[in-house]
Amino acid sequence: MASFKDLCFTPSEFANTAKIERGTIPMLESDGLLKTIKRRMGNVDRKMIALQGMQEYFRAIREMNGTPPVAAATGFKPTQPRHKIQMFYNVKGGTGKSTLSAQYAMRASMLGMRVLALDLDGQGHLSVNLDVLDAHERPTIYDVLINDLPIDQAIMNVGPGLDLIPANLGLCNIEIPLNNKPRREYRLSEAIAKISDRYDIIVADTNPAASILNGSMLVAAGLVNVICATNPLSFHGMSLVMATIEDMEREFQRKLEVRIVPNMYDSREVISQEVLGELKAQFGAHCTRSVINRSVDLNEATKRRTTVWGVNAKGIAAHDIHNMTEELLFN
Ligand SMILES: Nc1ncnc2c1ncn2[C@@H]1O[C@H](COP(=O)(O)OP(=O)(O)OP(=O)(O)O)[C@@H](O)[C@H]1O
């Protein structure tokens, strides 16, 4: 089990992600586009690609102008994300916001994005999922919005290409002081604007409520990823979620793009199939093609505070998170 920063990929895992033939890896190495390392496995040294090697490859081909080498031309070339500021949202609790936002932030970083993860829930689960256990000793967005701490002083690094503004229980007390601040819903977007140049994508995990803090993030974000568990109560709550978003759009005269990501799908359960069908029937245009299956790998990744690639790179969870990440970043 590898932590995020110690991730290593086999040549076939790398080739899969980069959408190239495995045989082109030596060409990429000789072009100086890809650095590989040797890892001892049993009695043999195996060629591997470390996390930084993969990130540098994607950054290099993204920035490449003119005709790229044949290998890169045929592969996957990440562009800038369609929406730089995104949030994972649902007023209902326990639908998978923190789990998927953490996995998304780590996967986007693997694809060479410079990522800022923003924990807007006093439970601090995004922070824990990103392996931060001392968030109670650190500044949070509370200090930025209420005590005027410069936002860059609330940012910590949690791995290559991945920064975090953590959260702790103190953040649960933000609603009253934030309510009393002038321009309360604009304070977060104004703070984010000060550091947004440093990042390709900023991803927030939110608290399960129609709070002012979440409202502030709806003012800051361009894309709202609503995580909906494929169970009847989660589906029932969707009308309220969509109404909340529409209210915010009206009040702040903004147009938000909304995606609904079905989570915890189990194809063996009739109820799961029914809820997915109803979600598509009612909110079809908003539903992502990617569906996240229920998988023990996601629970295990939470327990180990790492990415699903550190748990089981060949599992269904890694497959689903990969598809979701590409879709939410580029489509
Ligand atoms: N696809 C999945 N398969 C299996 N377990 C999952 C999946 N998605 C989330 N979980 C598990 O469900 C639980 C709730 O997930 P999570 O904490 O991410 O939800 P949340 O929406 O952030 O909750 P809250 O509203 O309290 O912030 C966690 O134990 C998590 O590991």
Ligand SMILES: [Mg+2]
């Ligand atoms: Mg959560």
